[in-house]
Amino acid sequence: MSAFVRKDYQQRVLESVEKYFVLCHRTGDADSAFYQATKELWQQGQKFNPLPGFATDMPYFCLRVPTGGGKTFLAASSVALANTHLLRSEHSVVLWLVPSDAIREQTLKALRQPDHPYHHALREAGAVTVMDLDEAKAITRATLDTSTVVIVSTVQAFSRESTQGLKVYASSGALMQHFDHLSAAQRDGLLQDDDGTVPFSLANVLRLRRPFLVVDEAHNARTRIRFATFERFNPSGVMELTATPDLEDVPSNVLHSVGAAELKLEQMIKLPVLLEAEPDWQVCLGDAIARRGELQKLADEEHRRGAPYLRPLVLVQAEPRRQGVETLDTARVRQELIDNQRIPPEEIVIATGEERGLEALDREFKLGIADPACPVKFVLTQKALAEGWDCPFAYVLVGLGSQQSGTAVEQLLGRVLRQPDAKARDTAALNQSYAFVRSGDFARVANELRDGLVRGAGFERKDVSQFVAAQRQDQDDLDFGGRGKLVFTPVDVALPEAPKLRTLPKSVQDKLKWDKGSKTLTITGPLTESEAEDVQQAVAGESSRVAIAQAAEASRTTAVEFFRTPAELGERLRVPQLALKLQGELQLFDDPEALDYPWDLSGYDAAPTRDDISALGAASKVAEAGKIDVADDGKLRIGFLPGLQRDLGLSYQPEHWDETRLAAWLCRNLPEPSVTHASKRAFVAAWLRALLARDGFSLARANQLKFTVRGLLQDAIRRLRREAVGNAYQQTLFGEGREDRVITSDAFAFEFNPQAYAPGRDYDGRFGQWDFRKHFYGRVGDFDSKEEFECAVQLDRLAQQGRIRYWVRNLVNKPGCAFFLQKATGRFWPDFVCELNDGSILVVEYKGAQGWTDAQDDRDIGQLWAELSGGRCRFVMVRDRRWPQIEEALA
Structure with a gap:
């Protein structure tokens, strides 16, 4: 397998994890670190929620990643970060808990396979041993002392109210060696x-x-029992991975949230899901077969042009077999495929609890069902594919249950969403998913499928409207949940009798209001035909039923007005970017490392600073005894992180290295591609000699604190590099003759993708209400302050007056989703980007009085970008609600 390259969003997730671990030690507790990390990352600090029953300052966080986002890869990549930045230990134990045996087997296989990306990610931590729970019951002390040990197990193997009978809690002679000399x-x-x-x-x-x-x-x-289970192991920290974190009952600490739009942008999932509802099961199946045939032709055409092999698969969810009742079970569906659809038997496989056809394919073909020699095109199942099976060839989902709905097919939808090889195809139809559901009510199925994507796949509620669409035009007309912003005029109908609303499904009740005084039923949302029939059954009189039918028809026709955003209407928002002329060629300026700057680390004086010595002193106290505080009850208490360092120091005894070996270890653990190994080695050796020359810093002490030393050296090297880059940045962009070196060019324009707007938080009205009519997308990213919200209102008001074509709330730390300007010290993500009526671009940044002074470099790069655009671009930084500045920029 070729080397796996991290996606941009995966790199950002891992940077968030590293930042949190570093801040845990810098701030001294997990609570402050979480608030500070989320504030630095997303401009809004989040409250830390400790796990019930654990120390309140134990590091604990959650990564929210939708289906298809690579949660396992992110977890494997986080092991090295935990060792280096949280545990500060060469080796550790990772207890990897999964919900089922199927996922356990799948995870174990991938983590152990030498050429798998997950294994490569683990190996970033050095020597690694992966084992299951049975193997861990005989684990040796030598294994723990010489490698990072990853134990993969189900939660159920540990989780009971009582530990009696669970072997992991029972005494074993094979483990006696671990308890010597404690x-x-x-x-x-x-x-x-x-x-x-x-x-x-x-x-x-x-x-x-x-x-x-x-x-x-x-x-x-x-659950309470699960939390108690975790606490028994005295963990060093807890990392959760899920698409659907708990945000209410026992809230998870969501450190980083990935949006489905980001996965779509990175070509990780096939979206949108094109849906068709058909009540006749044979027609439904036939339509799916026809679609698969169309996709196969497109795949074959691409393959002839050099694209990877692809055989689109159809996953058919049949009904369970029931005694004495005729059902569309796997046997009957298979017979239908063979007899009436003319599908060869060898192209069909059944995967249920009784028939394990997929396992047989794994034995017969090297690549299983994905092997080019495998003929299978149809997989028949009931629900056995809900977990533990993954094939990027899955494209078409068919739900044949008699009461089939979006909820029923939710468990299989994740199998279809994944993109083949995580790379988009040239043909648009091969970058989408397809669902055919046995139902006569398209609108209901579409809405339930959207609910399933939110509930099960972890999509944002505001994402799913654009990611589920009708395949047929006649059904698109019925899809009120997926056709842009809906403006609905309530429909009143006078009735001689009170309808029995309590007999209706809650989803229908939510669209109705009954006024007993005026005897008026008000329809507050479009009623589908089947919903209208349900309401008709809630009244007895024929005249009432006729009136309801007429009102329901109006509710989905004349009462409905659709508002589409510029993105939905196909408008384009493109922003010229800064480019550099390097060696006669124009290059996008998105990384100051591209500048030509003198950088030789060995030329700098290498010695620890006063702050470095202070940090080492604090770390030394922790290593020796831990930070001791007096608690409210008068008892001595050791802080969690100091206590953790003490315990790990007792468990993982450091080797007694000489100065040369310690310097070599430090060099090896300082990844810095911008310097040569020789200069790094000289700098590290000189820094270490200077440290050891100080009173009280012996080689044994430096060895004990080598992870702290590594961190200080990394900070020093990065600081020196930033200074060199900063000098080159100032000279290149702002020095004399800059017009010959820098240009704002359409050749590197950033385009806001219609389906790639993924705010970490949507604006929820907390600063006030406004109907944003000219925002480029249907979603609006959250604002950092009331003043920012008011600035957005000013832009939308100007747009509604016709002075701005449309605008967008620009996102932060979302490359690919948002526009930025590169600075020497990082990236500047302006608050708002507007397109004016003449096609020119206006960028608006809002700063309160407190942030104005610190934003000078933002103003400098913004004004330079505008100045070098030849009049195409304008930049304004507004302060203290001085809204006329925006109007002046429009003139």
């Missing part, structure tokens, strides 16, 4: 049996090693 503090922290004895159990081995917990599909593991 300190009193270590023994006091171990679990005991009812009689007070300390068992030689795997659970106690884990407590000694302070495992880092990775909880996959974490929404399945948030």
